[in-house]
Amino acid sequence: MIVRRYVVKEMPEAVASIRRELGQDAVILSTRNIRVRKWLGLRSERRIEVMAAAKEDLAATAGATFGQALKRAMSESAGERSSASPGSEAWSQLASEIAEIKQMLAEARSRDRAPSPDGHEPLHRWRAFLQAEGVDAVLADRWARMALGESDAPRSGSASADGLIEAIQSDLGALAHPAPIRRDSRVVAFVGPTGVGKTTTIAKIAALHVLAGQRRVGLLTTDTFRIAAVEQLKTYADILNVPIAIADEPEDVSSALASLQSCDLVLVDTAGRNFLNPASIEQTKRMLTPIEADEVLLVVSLATKPTDALKVANMAKPLSVDKFIFTKLDETESVGMIPSLVALCQLPIAYVTTGQNVPDDIDILSVPDLLTPWKEARTDG
Ligand SMILES: Nc1nc2c(ncn2[C@@H]2O[C@H](COP(=O)(O)OP(=O)(O)OP(=O)(O)O)[C@@H](O)[C@H]2O)c(=O)[nH]1
Ligand SMILES: [Mg+2]
Known part of the structure; x- marks a missing residue:
């Protein structure tokens, strides 16, 4: 037959x-x-x-x-x-x-678990959609099931994009909320792979604090690895009229920090390194340890492949990362990597950057806010 x-x-x-x-x-x-x-x-x-x-x-x-x-x-x-x-x-x-x-x-x-040739079953469609958006395969399955009310997790009971976003939000709990730099954090370090936008993002955050006029901002750079890196941050410091200190080696950190004693927010720039290489993580850690940052923010470009971004986040664990900054939202059309990394690493998002303009292209957004492009997507048959 x-x-x-x-x-x-x-x-x-x-x-x-x-x-x-x-x-x-x-x-x-x-x-x-x-x-x-x-x-x-x-x-x-x-x-x-x-x-x-x-x-x-x-x-x-x-x-x-x-x-x-x-x-x-x-x-x-x-x-x-x-x-x-x-x-x-x-x-x-x-x-x-x-x-x-x-x-x-x-x-x-x-048997709605089995993908159909034309992918018409809701579960298969949502899973395929989420994976195409950059969500990890296991999470794509979990969230698709939650959206369709098929899991043990809290049921959203809807097959719409709104239902999917609600399911993800409820699964992430407090991690779905934005987590900008705390008011009681004084020293905040920015780490991440090369060219993801660490220095530019520091300039944006510094500028916003200077404009708000509530906190005295200082900049500290440990990036003496790349030619012109110090000059790049110095340029921003000059424009914003904020003090800057440089630490070449771990031993220089305490005097550099002492020179910024009058500041109540010190933003620390670090050298971009290949975070897939354990030796680079070790070097970053050597510089970071004496800084004793109140918060460590891992900067990840959304233009990175989701699998590589996850590897970077896992490799960065020895740096005691507290939060993500996702940069270059303007350079991608897929936002699935955002909730996926938040869930897999159990870290919230401090900021999201959306372009090269200092200070305008930075936002404080929740995960549901960041997933609004999905509202155009419907998978109910
Ligand atoms: N499109 C886009 N470009 C960005 C964004 N943020 C930073 N950039 C650009 O990315 C490039 C690298 O930015 P940097 O701030 O120098 O990156 P970095 O992480 O400090 O680089 P290294 O210190 O060399 O590791 C620059 O051309 C920035 O203008 C963003 O949100 N969107
Ligand atoms: Mg830099």
Whole structure:
């Protein structure tokens, strides 16, 4: 017995495929109108789902052509009598075949875990959507199930993007809230891979505090590794008219910090390093230890591959990271990495940056705020 599912625009298309693939003795078991999602679920189109079955000897037993088999199957399902007479061998074989097919169909429909060829099941669609957005596969499955009210976790009970965002928010709990630099933190260090925007983000945060006029800001850089790195931060310090100190080696840290004693917020820039290399993490840690920062912020570019970003976050654990800063939101269209990293690392987000302009392109946003682009996505069939 072969049972196949066809999703077509028009019925003749299905009939041609069934005839070609299942042969002359195929029967159509059911037809129904469905909607198929395109573009990661953002658009939908009408289709007809046709279930068809064939067994080599089915048509021969019933003595039917393809057309007759088709007609018979349709009249069977409409409760009409088939050309085979009740009690005959052909009749009982046909009846048991139909019972078997019905059972297979019922099983296939209840198995929503299995991805379908056109991905029309809500669970499969949400999982595929989340993974395409950069969410880790295990979390994609968990959050898709929560959105559909299928897990032990708090049920959101909805198949809409709003439901999905609510599910993620409830799963993250307090981590979904933005966590900017605390008022009682005095020394805050920024660490991260090369070129992610550490220095630019420090300039933005310093500028906003200077503009607000509530805290006396000072800058400390330990980045004497890259030529012009000190000059870059000095330029910002000059523009903002804030003091700056430089620490070349761990031994220089205490005198550098002492020179910033009058400041009630010291932002510490560090050298960008390859965070996939344990030796680079070790070097960063050597500089960071004497600083005794009240908060350590890991700067991660959203333009990074999600798997690499997760590796970076895991590698950075020895640095006692407290929060994320996600940069370059303007350089990506996929925001799934954000809740994924928050959940996997159990760290909240301090800031998100959205461009190169100092100080404008920085925001304090919650995870649901950051997921609003998903509101355009619908996956209910
Ligand atoms: N598009 C975009 N560019 C950004 C953003 N933040 C920083 N940049 C740019 O990224 C580049 C690197 O920024 P830096 O601040 O020097 O990065 P860094 O992490 O300090 O770099 P290293 O110190 O060399 O590791 C610069 O061209 C910035 O203007 C952002 O949010 N969006
Ligand atoms: Mg820098």
